Amino acid sequence: xxxxxxxxxxxxxxxxxxxxxxxxxxxxxxxxxxxxxxxxxxxxxxxxxxxxxxxxxxxxxxxxxxxxxxxxxxxxxxxxxxxxxxxxxxxxxxxxxxxxxxxxxxxxxxxxxxxxxxxxxxxxxxxxxxxxxxxxxxxxxxxxxxxxxxxxxxxxxxxxxxxxxxxxxxxxxxxxxxxxxxxxxxxxxxxxxxxxxxxxxxxxxxxxxxxxxxxxxxxxxxxxxxxxxxxxxxxxxxxxxxxxxxxxxxxxxxxxxxxxxxxxxxxxxxxxxxxxxxxxxxxxxxxxxxxxxxxxxxxxxxxxxxxxxxxxxxxxxxxxxxxxxxxxxxxxx
Numbered sequence: 001x002x003x004x005x006x007x008x009x010x011x012x013x014x015x016x017x018x019x020x021x022x023x024x025x026x027x028x029x030x031x032x033x034x035x036x037x038x039x040x041x042x043x044x045x046x047x048x049x050x051x052x053x054x055x056x057x058x059x060x061x062x063x064x065x066x067x068x069x070x071x072x073x074x075x076x077x078x079x080x081x082x083x084x085x086x087x088x089x090x091x092x093x094x095x096x097x098x099x100x101x102x103x104x105x106x107x108x109x110x111x112x113x114x115x116x117x118x119x120x121x122x123x124x125x126x127x128x129x130x131x132x133x134x135x136x137x138x139x140x141x142x143x144x145x146x147x148x149x150x151x152x153x154x155x156x157x158x159x160x161x162x163x164x165x166x167x168x169x170x171x172x173x174x175x176x177x178x179x180x181x182x183x184x185x186x187x188x189x190x191x192x193x194x195x196x197x198x199x200x201x202x203x204x205x206x207x208x209x210x211x212x213x214x215x216x217x218x219x220x221x222x223x224x225x226x227x228x229x230x231x232x233x234x235x236x237x238x239x240x241x242x243x244x245x246x247x248x249x250x251x252x253x254x255x256x257x258x259x260x261x262x263x264x265x266x267x268x269x270x271x272x273x274x275x276x277x278x279x280x281x282x283x284x285x286x287x288x289x290x291x292x293x294x295x296x297x298x299x300x301x302x303x304x305x306x307x308x309x310x311x312x313x314x315x316x317x318x319x320x321x322x323x324x325x326x327x328x329x330x331x332x333x
Contacts, residue, residue, distance in 0.1 A: 012028070012050060014320060019039050046331055056280055059277070063277070068155060074302075080299065085156045087104055088152065092148070107140065114156075116135050119132070119159055120144055122147050128251060133244075168280075168282045168323065169266075174261055176257075176319055178314075180247035181255060183200065184240065185200055187236055187240075191233065193234055203310075216252050259319065262291060280305055280327055283302055285297045
């Protein structure tokens with residue numbers, strides 16, 4: 001090891017810790033930033049980039065980055081997906097060949113057919129960037145224009161109700177998962193909001209994470225409406241909930257660990273991975289409960305080489321490490 005593990009990105013730390021348990025040799029190739037490293041076993045070696053791995057086919061991994069194409073493949077596999085329409089930016093250079101069908105009109109018409117509210121999101125970005133729930137045509141137009149600043153394609157998508165799950169798989173085998181939930185705290189008349197958040201979710205004990213949270217629009221709306229700040233001592237019994245239609249672990253949300261899922265749901269998710277051609281993948285889906293009929297599951301997105309960092313930081317380190325070890329074992333099998 002040529003860089004202190006605590007100074008590396010969480011995804012790299014997790015991979016290196018799993019590699020050490022498996023007896024693999026490791027070298028960080030870019031110690032300045034820590035994302036590029038190499039794992040070795042005898043004469044075999046693999047270059048690694050953060051939490052990504054060479055397990056997935058390059059085309060399949062690229063397809064998973066395109067939400068609309070992924071949805072088309074899942075629909076062909078008879079899996080439920082939200083109805084979605086593309087809005088191509090006329091100004092983006094990559095859309096020059098499609099200017100005759102670019103613009104806002106397809107999304108406006110789709111929203112009228114679906115009925116508001118609808119979800120607007122970038123076609124390719126992750127971590128909840130640029131995602132919004134819009135209630136009328138005016139906010140739809142503003143949301144699509146905002147997405148075009150980030151991505152050449154904005155998606156206008158049917159809103160799906162249900163509990164919000166992320167489930168990770170390797171070769172059709174369930175690895176680990178979580179249910180996204182809104183942050184909720186209750187005051188005790190002694191601790192500040194910052195202290196209550198850190199007690200509820202260990203990620204918020206980190207100052208930088210708390211600073212990012214205070215910039216989250218949902219957080220600001222809820223807290224400032226009550227006249228509080230992160231340093232306010234909440235009165236005893238005072239409750240705050242950061243509920244909302246879109247849960248994002250990079251914002252005002254937390255998660256519940258899932259270690260087992262019903263066989264029917266596992267099989268449906270395995271079909272999703274096969275449809276895109278992925279070995280290692282994470283599924284974002286909406287369903288009333290894990291035990292509900294898997295045919296009712298709505299597949300929102302698929303992520304290639306999903307990161308285990310959030311579970312690691314939430315305190316489920318052993319479960320995250322065991323899942324990462326399975327991925328590395330498959331890599332050197």
